[in-house]
Amino acid sequence: MHYDVIIIGAGPAGSAAATALARQGRSVLLLEKAAHPRHKSCGGGLSARLLPYLDADLKEIVEREVRKVVFLLRKKEVSGSSAEPVAYLVRRDRFDAYLAEKARKAGAEIVENCPVRDWRETPEGVEVQSRRGPDTASFLMGADGAAGRVARKLHPDWKKHLAFALETEVPLRNKEEAVWIDLAVPRGYGWIFPKENGAAIGVADFKGKVPKPQALYSDFLGRHPLSSEAGSVPPNGCTIPIYRSAAPPLVKGRVLLIGDAGGLVDPLFGEGIFYAVRSGQMAAEAIGAAFAGRGEATSYDRAVRETFYPDFERAARMAKWIYAFPGLYLEAIRLHPGAVDLYLGILRGERTYCQFWKEVQWAFVRKFIPFKNTAG
Numbered sequence: 001m002h003y004d005v006i007i008i009g010a011g012p013a014g015s016a017a018a019t020a021l022a023r024q025g026r027s028v029l030l031l032e033k034a035a036h037p038r039h040k041s042c043g044g045g046l047s048a049r050l051l052p053y054l055d056a057d058l059k060e061i062v063e064r065e066v067r068k069v070v071f072l073l074r075k076k077e078v079s080g081s082s083a084e085p086v087a088y089l090v091r092r093d094r095f096d097a098y099l100a101e102k103a104r105k106a107g108a109e110i111v112e113n114c115p116v117r118d119w120r121e122t123p124e125g126v127e128v129q130s131r132r133g134p135d136t137a138s139f140l141m142g143a144d145g146a147a148g149r150v151a152r153k154l155h156p157d158w159k160k161h162l163a164f165a166l167e168t169e170v171p172l173r174n175k176e177e178a179v180w181i182d183l184a185v186p187r188g189y190g191w192i193f194p195k196e197n198g199a200a201i202g203v204a205d206f207k208g209k210v211p212k213p214q215a216l217y218s219d220f221l222g223r224h225p226l227s228s229e230a231g232s233v234p235p236n237g238c239t240i241p242i243y244r245s246a247a248p249p250l251v252k253g254r255v256l257l258i259g260d261a262g263g264l265v266d267p268l269f270g271e272g273i274f275y276a277v278r279s280g281q282m283a284a285e286a287i288g289a290a291f292a293g294r295g296e297a298t299s300y301d302r303a304v305r306e307t308f309y310p311d312f313e314r315a316a317r318m319a320k321w322i323y324a325f326p327g328l329y330l331e332a333i334r335l336h337p338g339a340v341d342l343y344l345g346i347l348r349g350e351r352t353y354c355q356f357w358k359e360v361q362w363a364f365v366r367k368f369i370p371f372k373n374t375a376g
Contacts, residue, residue: 013259049349167202
């Protein structure tokens with residue numbers, strides 16, 4: 001059967017793209033190798049800046065609003081608080097199923113338990129071979145994750161920078177309200193994200209291949225009293241395509257890469273859901289414009305490079321410094337708590353990383369200018 005767009009992968013990127021396209025009136029086939037609800041190794045943190053881009057009933061599946069973030073390095077703690085939520089915590093199985101159902105209600109055809117075997121471009125568009133047989137479309141979107149088939153075939157020489165993470169969901173006896181970020185994990189961080197009846201607990205190493213990841217996870221559990229109940233629950237491993245440098249073109253011919261498949265993950269703390277949803281929606285907008293004769297699908301690649309990459313570059317430089325000198329970073333934010341408030345503004349969508357860095361630099365300069373109160 002022929003469709004306007006075939007999307008491979010029904011995670012946040014694929015489902016957001018399918019919803020946006022279906023609401024435009026486009027015919028969409030969304031292929032998912034598993035079935036919702038399905039497990040996804042992820043802390044489940046949604047920065048508050050994402051909410052304006054999703055339907056209001058999202059809050060029905062939110063398990064915790066985050067107004068406080070605690071940075072921890074061994075026995076030292078520095079926290080930042082906000083009157084308004086800076087993030088929302090969800091369970092990924094529920095969240096991904098919610099987004100897929102939005103796509104289905106919008107009119108997209110979703111086929112689950114249907115892994116894709118191969119795809120190829122044709123003179124008319126693309127042909128996809130899956131468990132259900134061949135389907136064709138004018139455009140193909142790869143939303144099949146960090147190691148997805150679409151990106152591997154589109155750019156066979158592209159080596160993504162893959163961070164490694166171990167994570168699990170555990171019950172907690174006490175009702176923790178704050179998000180904990182542990183900077184004692186070498187070359188990365190550990191986290192505790194409280195949920196309604198438990199917490200997501202994990203560690204990530206942003207340098208790439210880890211010789212003994214289980215040791216990092218065990219050390220983290222031993223340092224934090226809230227994680228004492230996690231020892232009996234085996235963690236799940238996953239890779240995260242952290243941004244390190246500009247990717248090859250995210251649009252090539254009739255094929256677009258979105259979300260993790262396009263390497264769109266914040267290199268500071270590994271946030272990927274915001275960029276997955278937004279890239280899916282941006283790609284859908286570009287394809288809609290192409291169908292309407294108002295532009296080309298390649299406008300999606302330009303939009304990503306203009307909108308996300310400057311922030312990724314700044315965040316990457318910040319990450320390099322923070323993870324190399326976590327003690328110095330913690331002392332800096334202890335002495336200048338306003339910097340934490342400015343960072344929380346990024347999560348609320350009030351500023352970008354580039355704007356944050358300019359504001360931090362200006363605040364530092366003003367602090368030490370001896371004639372700052374002089375007129376003129």
